[in-house]
Amino acid sequence: xxxxxxxxxxxxxxxxxxxxxxxxxxxxxxxxxxxxxxxxxxxxxxxxxxxxxxxxxxxxxxxxxxxxxxxxxxxxxxxxxxxxxxxxxxxxxxxxxxxxxxxxxxxxxxxxxxxxxxxxxxxxxxxxxxxxxxxxxxxxxxxxxxxxxxxxxxxxxxxxxxxxxxxxxxxxxxxxxxxxxxxxxxxxxxxxxxxxxxxxxxxxxxxxxxxxxxxxxxxxxxxxxxxxxxxxxxxxxxxxxxxxxxxxxxxxxxxxxxxxxxxxxxxxxxxxxxxxxxxxxxxxxxxxxxxxxxxxxxxxxxxxxxxxxxxxxxxxxxxxxxxxxxxxxxxx
Amino acid sequence: xxxxxxxxxxxxxxxxxxxxxxxxxxxxxxxxxxxxxxxxxxxxxxxxxxxxxxxxxxxxxxxxxxxxxxxxxxxxxxxxxxxxxxxxxxxxxxxxxxxxxxxxxxxxxxxxxxxxxxxxxxxxxxxxxxxxxxxxxxxxxxxxxxxxxxxxxxxxxxxxxxxxxxxxxxxxxxxxxxxxxxxxxxxxxxxxxxxxxxxxxxxxxxxxxxxxxxxxxxxxxxxxxxxxxxxxxxxxxxx
Numbered sequence: 376x377x378x379x380x381x382x383x384x385x386x387x388x389x390x391x392x393x394x395x396x397x398x399x400x401x402x403x404x405x406x407x408x409x410x411x412x413x414x415x416x417x418x419x420x421x422x423x424x425x426x427x428x429x430x431x432x433x434x435x436x437x438x439x440x441x442x443x444x445x446x447x448x449x450x451x452x453x454x455x456x457x458x459x460x461x462x463x464x465x466x467x468x469x470x471x472x473x474x475x476x477x478x479x480x481x482x483x484x485x486x487x488x489x490x491x492x493x494x495x496x497x498x499x500x501x502x503x504x505x506x507x508x509x510x511x512x513x514x515x516x517x518x519x520x521x522x523x524x525x526x527x528x529x530x531x532x533x534x535x536x537x538x539x540x541x542x543x544x545x546x547x548x549x550x551x552x553x554x555x556x557x558x559x560x561x562x563x564x565x566x567x568x569x570x571x572x573x574x575x576x577x578x579x580x581x582x583x584x585x586x587x588x589x590x591x592x593x594x595x596x597x598x599x600x601x602x603x604x605x606x607x608x609x610x611x612x613x614x615x616x617x618x619x620x621x622x623x624x625x626x627x628x629x630x631x632x633x634x635x636x637x638x639x640x641x642x643x644x645x646x647x648x649x650x651x652x653x654x655x656x657x658x659x660x661x662x663x664x665x666x667x668x669x670x671x672x673x674x675x676x677x678x679x680x681x682x683x684x685x686x687x688x689x690x691x692x693x694x695x696x697x698x699x700x701x702x703x704x705x706x707x
Numbered sequence: 708x709x710x711x712x713x714x715x716x717x718x719x720x721x722x723x724x725x726x727x728x729x730x731x732x733x734x735x736x737x738x739x740x741x742x743x744x745x746x747x748x749x750x751x752x753x754x755x756x757x758x759x760x761x762x763x764x765x766x767x768x769x770x771x772x773x774x775x776x777x778x779x780x781x782x783x784x785x786x787x788x789x790x791x792x793x794x795x796x797x798x799x800x801x802x803x804x805x806x807x808x809x810x811x812x813x814x815x816x817x818x819x820x821x822x823x824x825x826x827x828x829x830x831x832x833x834x835x836x837x838x839x840x841x842x843x844x845x846x847x848x849x850x851x852x853x854x855x856x857x858x859x860x861x862x863x864x865x866x867x868x869x870x871x872x873x874x875x876x877x878x879x880x881x882x883x884x885x886x887x888x889x890x891x892x893x894x895x896x897x898x899x900x901x902x903x904x905x906x907x908x909x910x911x912x913x914x915x916x917x918x919x920x921x922x923x924x925x926x927x928x929x930x931x932x933x934x935x936x937x938x939x940x941x942x943x944x945x946x
Contacts, residue, residue, distance in 0.1 A: 423794040426944045448796035455794075459787030461717070463724045475713035476795045520791075 376401045376528055376558040377422065382431035384417050391417040392582040395431070399575075404550065404559040406573035408566070410679055414582040415562040416456055419532050422560075423453045436527045449478075452521035452557075456532040458513055462506030466497060466516055469505060470523060477524035491519040494549065510537040518546070522553070529553060531561040535568060547572045570671040578678050586678045594669045597677055602667040603646055605638045609659035614638055617657070621649050635662065710797050714805025715812070718779065722813050727774065735771050736820045739764065743824050755832030757824055761842045761913050765882050765905065768846075768853055773874030775813055776857025777867045779806040780940065784865035789943075799940040803858060807933055810854040818846060838915035845912025848925035849905060853878055855932035862939040881905055 377399040384391045392414035399405045409415050421428045422435055424444040433440045438447035461469060467488065474484035492498045495515040500508055505516060514537060521529060534550070535543045547568050550559060563569050569576065570590060577587040586593055594601065607614065614636050615629045626641040640646060647664055654661050722728040739760050746759030780802075783789040792802060828834045853874075860874030861867075885904040892900055901907070908921040 420790075425790055425794050445796050445798075448794060451794070453791070453794045455787060455790050457787045459789075459791050461721065461786075461788060463721055464717075468720070472713060472717045473795065475716075476710055476792070476797055478709065 376403070377433075377435055377560060379418075379422070379433045380431055382418070382421060382433055383429050384414075384421060384426075385429045390582050392579070395579070395582075395584055397577050397584065397587060399558055399560055401558055402554060403575060404554045404561070404573045406569040406576040407560055407562040407579070408564075408569065408576055408675060409562075409579040413579045415579065416532055417582075418579075419453070419455075419530050419560075419562070423451055423530055424448050449524070450527045452524065452526035452529045454517045454521045454529075454531045454534055456536070458517035460505045460513060460516060463504065465504050466492075466501045466508075469516065470520060473520050473523055479524060487523055487525070491522045494522065495519040496545070511539065511542050514538060514542075514546075518549075525556075527558060529557045529559045529561075531559065533562055533564070535563055535565055543568055566672040566675055567670070576671065578675060580679050580682050585682060586674070590671060590674075593671070593674045597669060597674055599669060601641075601643060601669075603640045603642055603650070604663075604665050604667055605640070605650060605654075605661065606635050606663040607638070607654055607659045607661045608634065609636055609654070609657065611636050613657075614659070617653055618650070621646055621653065639667075710801040711805045711808065714792075714797065714802055715808040718806055718809035719812055721778075722775070722809065725778075727778070728813065731771055731774050732817045732820065735767060735817055738767055739821055739824070755828050755834040757821070757828070757834070757839060757842070758913070760821060760824060761846070764846055765849060765909060768850060769875055769878040769882050771817075772810075772814060772850055772853035773857040773860065773871050773878070775817075776806070776810050776854055776861055776874060777871040778861070779810065779858055780861040780936075781865050781867050781870045784943075785867075793944065799944075800937050803862070803933055803936045803940060806858050806861075807855055810858065811851060814850045814854060815847065818843070818850070835915065838913070841912050841915045841917050844917060845909050845921065848912075848922065849909060852905075852925045852928045852932070855929040855936070859932045859936045859939065862936040 377397075379398065380396050382395040383393045395414075395418060407415050407418070420426050421433055422440060424440045424447055427441055435447045436450035438444075438450065440447045464472070470488045470491070471484060474487060479487060488501075492501050495518050497512060497515050497519055500512050500516075505513065508516065514534065518531070518534060521531065531550070535546050538546060543565060550561065550572050553559060561569075561573070575587070575589050576593065578585050578593075586596055588596065605618075611629050611631050615627055615638070618624060618627045618629075618638055618640055621640075621642070623646050624640050624642040627638060629636055629638045631637075640650075647666070651661065651664065742759050742763045743757070780789075783792065783802075793799075825834060825839055856878060857870075857874035860872075861870040863873060864870050881903060882905055885900055886906055889897060889900045889904060908918075908924050911918050911921050
């Protein structure tokens with residue numbers, strides 16, 4: 376649905392993104408992650424045909440974003456990071472205007488406005504001026520706008536920024552629902568939510584892809600085997616020896632605390648059943664058994680820190696002052 | 708076309724929702740009203756015509772029309788809605804034309820307010836309606852030129868105030884001072900200033916003469932400024 380090949384975008388001599396290659400399949404929900412200024416918005420702007428790439432190609436729903444830009448734009452619903460809206464308009468007026476731009480005739484427009492208003496929980500504010508709405512409502516109006524023409528591809532730039540925890544969860548659920556009929560690509564800094572919402576992640580740093588794949592793939596790529604931790608009652612030495620004898624355990628550590636022995640094993644999660652059987656046989660009481668997977672947040676931080684110049688802020692790399700420039704221009 | 712009209716409608720809605728719209732219309736009508744009154748057009752034995760208002764109007768329009776246009780594109784840039792328009796498959800030309808049409812509709816409504824003076828005059832005398840019609844046509848055309856220039860100014864900056872200055876000052880030079888400057892010049896430059904001297908064209912309209920030269924001058928400058936605006940908007944996305 377989205378195909379990007381060797382995409383680069385330079386602002387003058389500042390490299391915003393370089394050599395990005397990735398694809399997003401139909402119906403997928405993909406998280407596009409990276410620290411601030413990594414090039415996420417730049418990539419989205421190329422995909423939505425806001426500005427052309429310096430080199431490389433990108434296509435959305437089979438339409439090249441440069442050669443066939445108008446048709447590509449019609450297939451995309453885009454929620455820009457800043458959620459630009461006209462404060463003087465009422466929500467309904469705004470959606471009507473956007474519906475006209477999207478080529479919906481009057482009955483279709485009114486029907487779709489009703490549908491997206493319900494979906495995005497903005498029915499109660501539909502006749503209020505946008506300027507009076509809270510950040511959360513404005514975000515939803517932006518989302519409703521992106522959905523209005525029922526696009527095949529949704530590109531959401533930080534859809535949950537500025538929302539409260541309940542709204543973040545609701546938006547996450549909405550995005551998961553949308554995946555049934557749309558292909559979604561989103562960026563966010565709220566990684567637990569990304570983990571819950573997205574099937575696949577692409578992590579970029581300083582304009583380059585540093586990792587991509589499903590959560591499991593990313594966990595594997597980081598090279599740390601999954602761990603299982605157990606809390607049980609039993610003599611520390613015996614427990615350790617028994618645990619090490621289990622198949623697939625590469626490493627085991629034990630520590631006694633408050634009358635309980637805490638054991639951490641480096642092993643695949645399926646060691647759990649064997650471990651429980653062992654405890655049953657020995658008569659050790661078990662209070663807790665837990666898979667310690669590497670969370671996305673940890674993976675993300677490791678990916679970024681693993682980069683050679685990670686510790687340095689990007690503005691100090693090759694082109695110091697240029698950093699603000701593209702942003703300013705882009706908003707201009 | 709559909710997109711152009713949608714942009715125009717939205718722009719008009721914003722103009723009529725914002726205080727700027729009303730301030731501009733009120734200011735224009737108050738000032739022309741004062742001219743009408745102080746110009747003693749209603750005195751016995753005076754010719755029944757809106758001469759004074761028409762003669763004064765271009766000076767005022769150099770201030771008023773750029774004010775109508777100053778927010779058109781600048782505000783879209785500033786608030787980021789420019790991005791959401793472009794990504795919603797609105798072309799650069801549709802955007803610029805929509806803004807221009809909105810400015811022209813607004814301007815026409817504002818100008819229509821002065822028809823009251825003509826009606827009053829008809830109640831007490833018999834003004835030459837042919838001359839009045841030609842004069843209004845001239846004002847519409849000069850407004851079109853100013854509006855397209857105002858849009859061009861607005862396409863260059865995200866700051867409304869800068870857009871107003873960029874849009875107003877060159878037109879002021881042209882209307883206020885061109886006639887004075889032209890006598891100081893020689894040769895080719897003199898020819899050039901003479902050619903762009905708006906007052907020369909307008910005076911023909913005010914005499915009731917709709918000349919090809921006059922119509923072509925205003926329409927051609929309008930087209931030129933709109934074309935340049937489209938190119939400026941286009942170039943913003945390439946940087």
